[in-house]
Amino acid sequence: MQILFVLSSLFRFKDSRMEDVWLVDFYAPWCGYCKKLEPIWKEVGAELTRSGSPVRVGKMDGTAYSGVASEFGVRGYPTIKLLKGELAYNYKGPRTKDDIIEFANRVAGPAVRSLPSRQMFEHVLKRHSVLFLYVGGESPLKEKYTEVASELIVYTYFFSASEDVLPESVTLHELPSVVVFKDGTYFTYDEYEDGSLSSWVNRERFQSYLPIDGFTLYELGETGKLVAIAVTDERDPTERTALSVCTQCFCNDQKSSLMLSCRDFQFGHMEGNDYINSLIMGEVSVPSIIILNTSNEQYFVPAEPVEDLEQLLRFFSSVLDGSAPAFGGDGIFQRIKRVAYDARSTIMSVFRSSPLLGCFLFGLPLGVISLMCYGICTAESDDDTELMKRDGFTDEEEEEGEEEEQGAKISSSS
Numbered sequence: 202m203q204i205l206f207v208l209s210s211l212f213r214f215k216d217s218r219m220e221d222v223w224l225v226d227f228y229a230p231w232c233g234y235c236k237k238l239e240p241i242w243k244e245v246g247a248e249l250t251r252s253g254s255p256v257r258v259g260k261m262d263g264t265a266y267s268g269v270a271s272e273f274g275v276r277g278y279p280t281i282k283l284l285k286g287e288l289a290y291n292y293k294g295p296r297t298k299d300d301i302i303e304f305a306n307r308v309a310g311p312a313v314r315s316l317p318s319r320q321m322f323e324h325v326l327k328r329h330s331v332l333f334l335y336v337g338g339e340s341p342l343k344e345k346y347t348e349v350a351s352e353l354i355v356y357t358y359f360f361s362a363s364e365d366v367l368p369e370s371v372t373l374h375e376l377p378s379v380v381v382f383k384d385g386t387y388f389t390y391d392e393y394e395d396g397s398l399s400s401w402v403n404r405e406r407f408q409s410y411l412p413i414d415g416f417t418l419y420e421l422g423e424t425g426k427l428v429a430i431a432v433t434d435e436r437d438p439t440e441r442t443a444l445s446v447c448t449q450c451f452c453n454d455q456k457s458s459l460m461l462s463c464r465d466f467q468f469g470h471m472e473g474n475d476y477i478n479s480l481i482m483g484e485v486s487v488p489s490i491i492i493l494n495t496s497n498e499q500y501f502v503p504a505e506p507v508e509d510l511e512q513l514l515r516f517f518s519s520v521l522d523g524s525a526p527a528f529g530g531d532g533i534f535q536r537i538k539r540v541a542y543d544a545r546s547t548i549m550s551v552f553r554s555s556p557l558l559g560c561f562l563f564g565l566p567l568g569v570i571s572l573m574c575y576g577i578c579t580a581e582s583d584d585d586t587e588l589m590k591r592d593g594f595t596d597e598e599e600e601e602g603e604e605e606e607q608g609a610k611i612s613s614s615s
């Protein structure tokens with residue numbers, strides 16, 4: 202395990218940084234997730250050495266070397282970064298050995314990998330569900346492509362090839378071109394219609410249909426697309442197939458009247474409604490369908506349960522033409538609601554895991570606050586906001602069934 206350095210010397214590290222590629226785990230001694238990562242990190246180091254990778258694996262106590270940590274923009278722990286020349290790449294994926302190794306190999310290699318033959322192209326196409334390819338010789342577009350690739354390689358691979366590498370089934374209207382192969386077909390980047398190359402790559406880097414979890418949803422947020430999710434029941438696989446197959450065939454149906462606007466959507470399914478419920482701070486039924494606007498946090502739900510493709514199409518077009526009512530959003534009211542919602546779920550989870558601790562943590566201060574409010578309200582009886590606050594607290598107490606407890610605390614503290 203000689204490659205697993207503890208980067209104790211800032212100078213040694215900064216000197217060797219220029220030639221080498223480093224994969225660094227910035228950790229803090231007190232952080233639980235960092236401890237969890239430790240054995241995985243050792244395996245990553247061992248595996249990369251074994252495979253002869255040029256990537257050197259290290260870790261650094263970000264609290265002891267806070268200067269270095271802040272120079273690299275470390276904001277939380279653990280933070281995994283790949284340092285290559287002057288560039289630092291953030292790792293945001295799941296913290297598993299295979300994912301981290303895949304990331305290191307991808308980012309440490311060239312930003313654009315060239316595909317010399319048809320066989321090579323076919324082989325790579327089979328292995329990647331989404332494949333970006335530059336076709337043509339040297340050009341300003343290629344420079345642009347390389348620039349975008351060196352930034353977005355954290356998410357996906359970028360390839361280049363000459364035209365004769367492509368099979369006959371692919372026809373390009375002009376050369377050079379940037380093409381993405383996915384969903385069994387391909388799309389060409391159009392400078393005039395698609396905006397900047399990097400925003401196009403960001404939008405196109407997902408298959409049109411995906412199983413969605415919290416992490417994917419967070420990533421999808423960067424595409425600015427509408428995300429249509431079939432919320433399915435994990436215990437009822439028949440329902441799952443029905444709704445998600447429905448969504449799936451909808452987006453693969455080339456003849457669908459909405460085919461053009463279909464590319465505004467990202468489709469997928471999510472098992473269970475827990476995540477969605479906390480996201481929208483409400484309750485979606487299972488199974489059902491929900492459309493999230495990732496650019497303004499609004500969401501749409503059908504007025505009636507969707508049972509067939511016809512109704513699904515009608516729902517999608519009502520969202521697109523703006524006739525469906527939008528909920529949520531990122532306005533000030535929603536933000537206040539979010540703070541209250543988060544506070545409430547924290548309180549609930551403390552009570553659920555340890556009722557006694559909950560009573561002690563919240564009952565005592567609430568009792569004191571209630572007394573203070575009582576004092577203020579009787580002094581200035583027209584202060585409505587204080588009254589509302591006090592009512593709010595009382596509701597919460599009743600829901601948890603801790604009223605007597607609070608009473609007891611009040612009497613003991615008074």
Ligand SMILES: *[C@@H]1O[C@H](CO)[C@@H](O)[C@H](O)[C@H]1NC(C)=O
Pocket residue numbers: 427494495496497520521527
């Ligand atoms: C999604 O949000 C963006 C940004 O606010 C807005 O321009 C767009 O019209 C919204 N899409 C829908 C379907 O509401």
